[in-house]
Amino acid sequence: MTSSYQFDHNAFAADLQSNYAALSDGEESGVQVRVAGRLMLLRRQGKLAFATMRDSSGEVQLFALSQVTEEFEAFSKLHLGDWVGVEGEVVRTKRGELSVKVATWVRLAEALHNFGDKWAGIADFDLRYRHREADLWANDVSRRSLLRRSHVVRAVRERCWAQGFVEVETPILNPIPTGAAARPFKTHHNALDAEFFLRIAPELWLKRLVVGGFERVFEIGRLFRNEGVSPRHNPEFTSLELYAAYWNYEDMMTFTEELVAGVALDVLGTTEIEYQGRQLSLSTPWARRSMTELASEGVGEEISVHTPREHLVKLLADRDVVAHASWGPGRCLEELFGATMEATLWDAVFVTGHPVEISPLARRDPDDELLTQRFESYAAGRELSNGFSELIDPVEQRARFEDQARLAAAGDDEAMVIDEDYLRALEWGLPPTAGLGVGLDRLAMLIADESNIREVIAFPTLKPLRD
């Protein structure tokens, strides 16, 4: 059995296809190349054998002949899925297929399992997600979507660097879960004998770096939320979080739309994309609509955060939403927006002016004390990003945290806890700053035209097999 510890490979399938496109049927190039990849198909024809080999760039045919190919019999008995390294001349067969005429070859690895039906691939979700390595060979779409995700992350990073943002990394193990309202995962450090939570957001750490003088920072990283799994939610997901000193939320909206539209342009070459069979526009400028206006449109009457709570609760009940006792008018307004209008927002749009009640870290709107300078962007009916002018006043921030603590006491198990370290950081002075969070998996779904978040995560969280 032929085997090898390495292979000096000097050509890729796709390059051969383009470099020898002019080679005519039956013509031999006289050029020897060394290619390597996995056997996808194998057709034995007596003293000839044809194999389709795929590498990371594409596919090329291997043409073996008993008179030319070393160990021809063994070659013709290779299994689908085996990795091979081949040396031979670039030729085009009489029937027009560009090929490497195999002179010498080596089996680099053996495949003991097949890679699914060679026509239908692998359809079983369980098998596809639990063994993505096989799925990637069996299904072109799987490979394409994960590749697009990689291109999205690269484009985001490059565009942030281009604007002078410094990439940083902040702790994943946190003594208290802060920066967002979500249920955390809990773990334990043995030597410190201390409880830690996996981060639900890097927000407060990043703002502390702004206090420290990093005027523009961003972090791309994994967040962990101990919540339901769905086609749009994975327990661990990737976010971009970014802060810019001296900006306000309007500056950040401009940055956001240019970032997202720019990523679409970088990866797809257009900002007018097709998503799930429907045209979707990411072209700038995005529409800007206040949550108050949208909620009013949704319920068919003028409402706001100043509308009596009882009335908002009734409007919610009309829509089969039961208001929790801890919800004030602000939360009710948001719920009404969510119940009526959120799913209808197809083209990219900014929703602005969130109530203070649901925005404990955002700066108050000077024109309405109950609202904040905050925005969320939506596309395809889903939230894509969230940003605001940061609350920089340590006294007010403490009061906001205390409001959250009261919510927690009232039974809201996702309310924030008081972060004394963060309050102390604010006391050293946070300049006027705007922040942004973008769900990169969500963005990748949009760009890859996928409706299930698992398709843009190489190894999505699955329930472990038991029994």
Added chain:
RNA sequence: GCGCCGGUAGCUCAAUUGGCAGAGCAUUUGACUCUUAAUCAACAGGUUCCGGGUUCAAGUCCCGGCCGGCGCACCA
């Protein structure tokens, strides 16, 4: 967590009102000097997800469990 749907050979899928569990591909063997999902012939391949139950008889019906898809809830 709740609801609906699904799980049959390594892979993709069949199996009529409950009546002998099948095909294609892959694997194995053989034929074939220009194939393209090659073709042709033959062999082999099964705890029908698991555990109970009903029945003369269960892949099919009932109950429980496991895993998945979708929806709801939660959220990004």
